[in-house]
Amino acid sequence: PFPCELNGKITLEGAVSGTWRKPNPKGRILLQGGLLKLPSSLPAMDEIQGEVEVRPGMAILRKLQAHSAGGNLELTGKIASPFSHPNLDLAIRGKDTLLFRSPNLRCRADLDLKAQGPPEGILLSGKVLLTSSRFRTHLAVLSKGIQAATRAARDLPSLFQRGGIRVERGRGPIFSLEDPLGGHIRFDVALGTKDPFLVDTNLFQSALLLDMQLRGTGRTPLLLGQVTSQEGGKILLPGITLTIRALRAYFDRSDPYMPHLQLVCQGRRHSVDVQVAAEGPLDDLEVNLSSTPPHSRKDLVALLATGSLPAGQGGGRAALRTLGSYLGGEVLNYFSGGGEESWIEKRLTLEIGTEIGPSGTENIVAEFMLTPGVFLQGERDVLGYYNLGLLFRWTIR
Secondary structure, three states: OOOOOEEEEEEEEEHHHHOOOOEEEEEEEEEEEEEEEOOOOOOOOEEEEEEEEEOOOOEEEEEEEEOOOEEEEEEEEEOOOOOOOOOOEEEEEEEEEEEEEEOOOEEEEEEEEEEEOHHHHHHEEEEEEEEEEEEEOOOOHHHHHHHHHHHHHHHHHHHHHHOOOOOOOOOOOOOOEEEEEEHHHHEEEEEEEEEEEEEOOOOOOOEEEEEEEEEEEEOEEEEEEEEEEEOOOOOEOOOOOOEEEEEEEEOOOOOOOEEEEEEEEEEEEEOOOEEEEEEOOOOOEEEEEEOOOOOOHHHHHHHHHHOOOOOOOOOHHHHHHHHHHHHHHHHHHHOOOOOOOOEEEHHEEEEEEEEOOOOOOOOEEEEEEOOOOOOEEEEEEEOOOOOOOEOOOOOOO
């Protein structure tokens, strides 16, 4: 019932006894150099090889092996009544197996699964641990036009005043398998991370850890559980970069397609330490702002949105400079097609205006990663002096 394409060398050895109505086949099927193309966006599998032993009323899979874009996949088990009413009892194991790949998303995982039941009602259960997976894209402001950019600029302050991000409720599952496969499979799978899932966009950068369960059907899957961020992720706003101290998004059956967030992050701009705490469903967040030294909520919203306090020295010029730089980057990305970052962009970070001097001079700090943990740092401080140094960072686990 599942459309697919299978190529390769198949060798049959065996005999058939019994009657025409009740044949008793015995023998084996050898598969070498196979290629399997599955429906939907599932990756193809190649170098398929293995043996299937055929007995009366039973087919036994003896370690069918395959490769999927560098990962390994192994299938063992048995199929009862394979020629009349098939009933599966299969074990699926994989190491660094490619599950999905697109220009922006790559998912690999270690698999320890079981597929049981008839083809029209397969239960897929077990455990999936993500490995070397990532999502990377540039969320372009200008791609949706000037009106959309204007609405986004207007909604940013309102987000921090009333809470909430405009998200359509009932938008549906994060993925769906096409029929007939989607309607014939049910999930009971634990989903975790062996390696953190890396997210790298121009608005959000973090390493995520999953503790979730995949339920439902292939057509309407449900993801339940939680996603947490490792400390040190970034939220990049036009006026400030916030460092994530704690982030948790969780999904439950009462509203499975609307994540509930718990977020604590902080940043520094113009010698002001800003703390942001948010909690609630994504479309109705309760956001609290505080700072050291203390400022009003209105001033902090302006600092987050423009990078400058309304009453700060050179506030108007600093705000225009910050927004000009942000939109300039959007224009450059728009006309360059939003391609992959160069090796220089991946290694270079630039911070402007974390400190401000008495005359309104903003500091500039640039870091270039020489090797992991070793950085070349250059700085212009708020007094106009230039400094250069070598920076070492260690992670203690």
